[in-house]
Amino acid sequence: MNEPNAVLRARGLTRTHGQGQSRVLAVDEVSLDVPQGQTLAVTGPSGCGKSTLLHLLGGLERPTGGEVWVAGRRVDTLSERALARLRRRSVGFVFQSFHLVEELSAAENVELPALLAGRSRRQARRRAGLLLDRVGLAERARHLPSQLSGGQRQRVAIARALVNDPLVVLADEPTGNLDSAATLEVLRIFEELRAGGQTLVIVTHDDRVAATADRLISMRDGMFVDDTWLAGAHPRGLGGLIGLEG
Amino acid sequence: MQDAVLAMLAKQPAHGYHLHALLRRALGPLGESMNRGQIYVTLSRAERAGLVVCERTEGLPERPERKVYALTAAGHQRVAAWLAEVGRPKPDLAEFHLKLFAAAAARLADPVELVAAQRRELLRRLREAHQAALAEPAGSGAGLLLEGVVLRLQADLRWLESCERAWSTVDDEAEDG
Numbered sequence: 001m002n003e004p005n006a007v008l009r010a011r012g013l014t015r016t017h018g019q020g021q022s023r024v025l026a027v028d029e030v031s032l033d034v035p036q037g038q039t040l041a042v043t044g045p046s047g048c049g050k051s052t053l054l055h056l057l058g059g060l061e062r063p064t065g066g067e068v069w070v071a072g073r074r075v076d077t078l079s080e081r082a083l084a085r086l087r088r089r090s091v092g093f094v095f096q097s098f099h100l101v102e103e104l105s106a107a108e109n110v111e112l113p114a115l116l117a118g119r120s121r122r123q124a125r126r127r128a129g130l131l132l133d134r135v136g137l138a139e140r141a142r143h144l145p146s147q148l149s150g151g152q153r154q155r156v157a158i159a160r161a162l163v164n165d166p167l168v169v170l171a172d173e174p175t176g177n178l179d180s181a182a183t184l185e186v187l188r189i190f191e192e193l194r195a196g197g198q199t200l201v202i203v204t205h206d207d208r209v210a211a212t213a214d215r216l217i218s219m220r221d222g223m224f225v226d227d228t229w230l231a232g233a234h235p236r237g238l239g240g241l242i243g244l245e246g
Numbered sequence: 247m248q249d250a251v252l253a254m255l256a257k258q259p260a261h262g263y264h265l266h267a268l269l270r271r272a273l274g275p276l277g278e279s280m281n282r283g284q285i286y287v288t289l290s291r292a293e294r295a296g297l298v299v300c301e302r303t304e305g306l307p308e309r310p311e312r313k314v315y316a317l318t319a320a321g322h323q324r325v326a327a328w329l330a331e332v333g334r335p336k337p338d339l340a341e342f343h344l345k346l347f348a349a350a351a352a353r354l355a356d357p358v359e360l361v362a363a364q365r366r367e368l369l370r371r372l373r374e375a376h377q378a379a380l381a382e383p384a385g386s387g388a389g390l391l392l393e394g395v396v397l398r399l400q401a402d403l404r405w406l407e408s409c410e411r412a413w414s415t416v417d418d419e420a421e422d423g
Binding site for chain 2 (some may be wrong): 172184185188191207208210211212213216226228230231232238239240241242
């Protein structure tokens with residue numbers, strides 16, 4: 001049960017919202033290990049607690065009960081300050097609605113977390129240039145978010161999430177606001193991250209996005225109802241997909 | 247498979263290995279498991295059925311790779327009929343649907359569990375198809391086919407969601423009653 005190299009670990013993780021009669025169990029005593037290099041997708045209908053789970057794992061929300069560990073360090077008991085530092089240095093976030101700073105250019109948006117983490121201007125700029133190139137936006141570095149398409153904005157947000165070499169990238173419905181072509185662009189980048197060994201947790205209600213992961217957890221009413229390993233070639237080979245038996 | 251092989255002979259007679267190469271190109275990574283032997287078997291069946299005739303190259307020993315196949319009139323008719331035919335939906339949806347009903351009625355298995363198992367299988371296939379689609383260069387014919395496979399699997403998965411919802415409520419009602 002205890003993965004020695006788990007980047008993320010949760011034990012009996014619980015989160016309630018509201019009080020008294022209107023009290024809702026958003027996450028109900030879940031336990032989880034995400035080893036280094038795994039891509040995990042969490043799916044389920046809206047309101048099943050998947051986004052809350054992601055917030056708890058990344059230290060954006062505090063649990064009502066249970067424990068969270070990031071790279072062997074217990075984080076649910078950290079001070080606000082230490083938690084903010086952890087979010088900046090060890091976790092990269094990607095949100096459904098991008099959350100870019102509208103007044104800053106694409107490059108400046110990517111540089112910002114690096115500067116906040118104490119890197120020099122030069123280091124931040126170099127790193128941002130590299131990452132924007134990697135997500136195919138080197139030519140748009142000087143554009144403001146309002147001058148970019150939704151898919152491009154999300155790619156800037158992914159570059160920003162990667163700027164401090166996070167231990168884990170947490171993505172909350174990363175394609176929820178994107179059309180199918182832009183979704184494919186984002187999935188292509190995730191596939192590169194996966195191949196490069198980046199630990200990645202994606203919350204999604206889109207089966208195609210979920211199917212890019214190595215492992216898939218399904219949630220209902222705050223609980224895990226299924227935990228499936230998706231990686232590994234189909235025994236019949238690709239031809240089996242169209243009824244050509246190998 | 248036979249129809250597709252015949253259709254590729256409609257333009258001009260061809261060797262079996264040429265047909266194999268054409269199919270492989272159209273299917274890309276999906277056709278990797280297809281053997282040339284399958285094409286020869288298909289062709290000799292079509293020959294026995296009078297849909298193709300085979301011309302041997304003079305003076306050489308008789309081997310499958312030396313044969314050139316040509317469509318007969320019956321073969322041309324068959325190809326025209328195949329192209330005009332509208333594909334019917336596969337029966338597997340109805341079969342799975344009936345399986346859930348039978349399982350529930352006979353209390354042999356939990357339909358919700360059957361749905362979950364089916365979903366896991368489809369997700370694994372979706373993952374494979376998606377990765378193969380990403381690996382295809384833009385504008386490749388096989389990429390287009392893979393996109394179709396992905397969309398179908400997504401549709402099947404959405405239907406399974408409805409199945410899961412429906413059969414979960416059946417469960418709850420039974421417990422309440």
